[in-house]
Amino acid sequence: MKLKSVYRCQQCGLETPKWAGQCPGCEAWNTLAEEVIAVGKSKPARASRPLAAAPSGVKKLSEAGGAALERIPTGIGELDRLLGGGVVPGQVLLLAGPPGIGKSTLMLQAAARLAGRKVLYVSGEESLSQVADRARRIGLGECGIILASETELDRILEILESERPGVVVLDSVQTVYRSELSGGPGTVGQVRECASELLRAAKSRDAVLFLLGHVTKEGSVAGPKVLEHIVDTVLQFDSEERQQLRILRAEKNRFGPTSEIGLFEMTEKGLREVVDASTLFLEDRQGAAVPGRAVSVTLEGSRPILVEVQALVTSTRYPLPRRTSTGMDVNRLFVLIAALEKHLRLRFDAYDVYVNIAGGLRLKDPAIDLAVCLAVVSSARDAALPPDRVFIGEVGLLGEIGRAGLMRNRLREAERVGFRSALIGERAAADLTKAGADSSLHILRAANIPEAVEAALGQEKNPC
Numbered sequence: 001m002k003l004k005s006v007y008r009c010q011q012c013g014l015e016t017p018k019w020a021g022q023c024p025g026c027e028a029w030n031t032l033a034e035e036v037i038a039v040g041k042s043k044p045a046r047a048s049r050p051l052a053a054a055p056s057g058v059k060k061l062s063e064a065g066g067a068a069l070e071r072i073p074t075g076i077g078e079l080d081r082l083l084g085g086g087v088v089p090g091q092v093l094l095l096a097g098p099p100g101i102g103k104s105t106l107m108l109q110a111a112a113r114l115a116g117r118k119v120l121y122v123s124g125e126e127s128l129s130q131v132a133d134r135a136r137r138i139g140l141g142e143c144g145i146i147l148a149s150e151t152e153l154d155r156i157l158e159i160l161e162s163e164r165p166g167v168v169v170l171d172s173v174q175t176v177y178r179s180e181l182s183g184g185p186g187t188v189g190q191v192r193e194c195a196s197e198l199l200r201a202a203k204s205r206d207a208v209l210f211l212l213g214h215v216t217k218e219g220s221v222a223g224p225k226v227l228e229h230i231v232d233t234v235l236q237f238d239s240e241e242r243q244q245l246r247i248l249r250a251e252k253n254r255f256g257p258t259s260e261i262g263l264f265e266m267t268e269k270g271l272r273e274v275v276d277a278s279t280l281f282l283e284d285r286q287g288a289a290v291p292g293r294a295v296s297v298t299l300e301g302s303r304p305i306l307v308e309v310q311a312l313v314t315s316t317r318y319p320l321p322r323r324t325s326t327g328m329d330v331n332r333l334f335v336l337i338a339a340l341e342k343h344l345r346l347r348f349d350a351y352d353v354y355v356n357i358a359g360g361l362r363l364k365d366p367a368i369d370l371a372v373c374l375a376v377v378s379s380a381r382d383a384a385l386p387p388d389r390v391f392i393g394e395v396g397l398l399g400e401i402g403r404a405g406l407m408r409n410r411l412r413e414a415e416r417v418g419f420r421s422a423l424i425g426e427r428a429a430a431d432l433t434k435a436g437a438d439s440s441l442h443i444l445r446a447a448n449i450p451e452a453v454e455a456a457l458g459q460e461k462n463p464c
Contacts, residue, residue, distance in 0.1 A: 007032040013188045035183045069255060072208065075113025078263060078273045079106075082248055083233070084256020089166075089206040091255060092199050094173075094227055096213045097237030102246055103212050105270050106237070107169045108135055110210075112143035117166035119144075120159065124151040124175030138270035151185065153178040153194050160201050168202060172212040173227070195227055228252065245280065245360075246271060260301030278306035278417050281359035289387045292379030295419070296371035296391055297410035298363050304406070304413035306390070308358040309368060311375035316352045327357025328372070329364070336373050336395060343399035343449045346380065367404035369395035370423070373449060374456050383457050386421070389444075390414045391456070393425040399449045401425035407432065415441050423455055 007019045010033055014025035022029050071086035080086050087093070097103050108131075111119045123131050128147050135141055146163060150156050153176055160168065170176065174186040176194045183189050195211065202209035213227065215236075228234050234252040239245065248262035263274035274280060282295065292311045297304050316322065325333045333355055340346050355372055357363055370393035378385050385391075392410055394402040404410065407428050414422060421442040429445035446452035 004037060005034055006037055008035050008183075008188050010188055013192065033183075033187065035187065035189065037182055072114070072117070074110045076106075076110055076273065077275075078248065079110060082235070082250055082256075082260045082262040084253065087167075087208045088232075088255045089208065090203045091233060092202055092209045092211065092231045093233040093235060094211045094213055094231045095235045095237060096215050098215050101237050101239055102264070102266055102271055103237055104131075104171055105134065105138060105266075106248075106264070107171065107210055107212065108140060108145075109138065109270055111145050111167065111169055112140045114167050115144045118146070118163065119167045119169070120146045120148065120163055120165035121169045121171070122148045122150055122156055122159070123171050124149070125172060137268075140270075151175050151177060153197060157197065157201055160205070160207075164205060165207060167208045167210075168198075169210045170198065170212065172214060174214060191227060195230060199230060239360075245274065247361075257301055260303065277303070278413060281305060281307050281361060282417070289384035291382050291384045292375055293387075294371040294375040294378065294385050294391050295389070296368040297414055298361075298365040298368055299406060299410070302406070302409075304410045305361075306413060306417055306419075307361060307363065307368065309371040309375045310356045310358055311372070311379045312354040313348070313351050313376060313379040314354075315350060321349060322352040322354070324353075325355045327360065327362055328355065328368070332366075332369075333372070335397065336369060337376070339395055339397060339399055339449065340373055340376065344377070344453065346377075348380075351380070365404075366394040366402075367392050367410070369393065370401060370425075370452060374423075374452065377453055378457065381457065385456055388418075388420040389456075390419050390422045391424075391452075392422060393428065393446075393452075395449060401428075401446055401448060401452060403428045403431065408435070411441055411443075423452060 006015050006017060008015050009023040009025060009028065010031045011028045012023060012026040014023055016024065016032065019032050019034070023031050069088050071088065073080050073086040095103050095107065108121070111121055121131065126149070128149050131147055135143065146165065148159055150159065156176065173191060173195055177185040177190050178194055181189050181193055198209060198211070211227070211231065228251070232254045233250065236249045236251050238247050238249065246264040246266060248264065250256070250258045250260060252258065263277050264271040265274050292313070294309045296307055296309060298307050323330060323333055323337065333353070337348055337353060341348060353376060355376070371391040373395055374385060374391055392404050392407065394404060396402055402425055404424070407424065411422055419441065421444060423444045423446060426445045426447040429443055432443065444455050446455050
């Protein structure tokens, strides 16, 4: 048996005999790492096995249906809603996030709530005493979780075979290695093979498997991207800009929605669920009205959340004015500014425009377009918008204000928080009239941008 060196991409797993600065497969830079592999006629230490223990045969689609999926609630409402009601037996989940954001704390809290089922927590980064100390700090000292501190794959599989848990938490997948494979823990070959073996072991026992993974500086899951393809669910743990909230998103979910988010707040007793998100993403509304501020209602999945749009329009001395946005696509801001210039006859060529979504949310909902436009016009005129009004609607290239999905839910949320009126599109208001309004909000309607500015500010000419 001979040994040779190859270079393997840490993102896509492509193998090449020579090093290069850019991977020829995924075109990522500086991802090729050297690995030593064995070549010859000797058999591998362990033959690869199929994902299924036995072939399933050929069936008609009408005959292949089984019983409805059994949902196992985790006991954490935000996590259960994100997953579609709970976890499914045999489900493999990848929880990714930057170090220190609270992945281990969330998994400890979920494992404690699932203690009715046998839970095994395998830590590859901390000792058993460190895990126990964290559990005591957050009030989980008597939860009955089985702990193990292992990084060798064969030993972990032996523990799974002997204990036969219903839920397994592995913290983290980058620390696990298999002695027969070349390369250190966290490399493409190690992570791919270890994750595949753990997946087969979990699915053969109908056990729920949580894999915790770190995130690189670029925001991708550390290790190969193949992890995101073999698991059933990918959860991304992130924080907003002020580091007060933890936002959990589903990037992939075979057993539930991918549009929902879960909100948590880190406290001394662990992660606390945030049920009323609208008040957290709104700045103080008790003071005087401020030009450049508008409130809209966005949807994250089926959850309506009130968000504050802040805009600043200021003169510039440079030939190319700046257009900067935080929390929304800057290209969308370019389109909205062009629509304002065309349909309101405004001139922004001598003004910088800055737009910010307060609270650190990253939004893709087009229903905030109207709030963005009115916030920009409000800042340009130095005239404040009504503080007790929300603005909901998509703005098109022709200046028209379109509908927004689930308008009734948005209006109910605005009314619950304390707003008194709403400015929406003409067609959306007509739909509400046909369906019968069930809200006490005063509804104002506008068919296009000029009508919306007239209704919001009562002026048509701009001093710019």
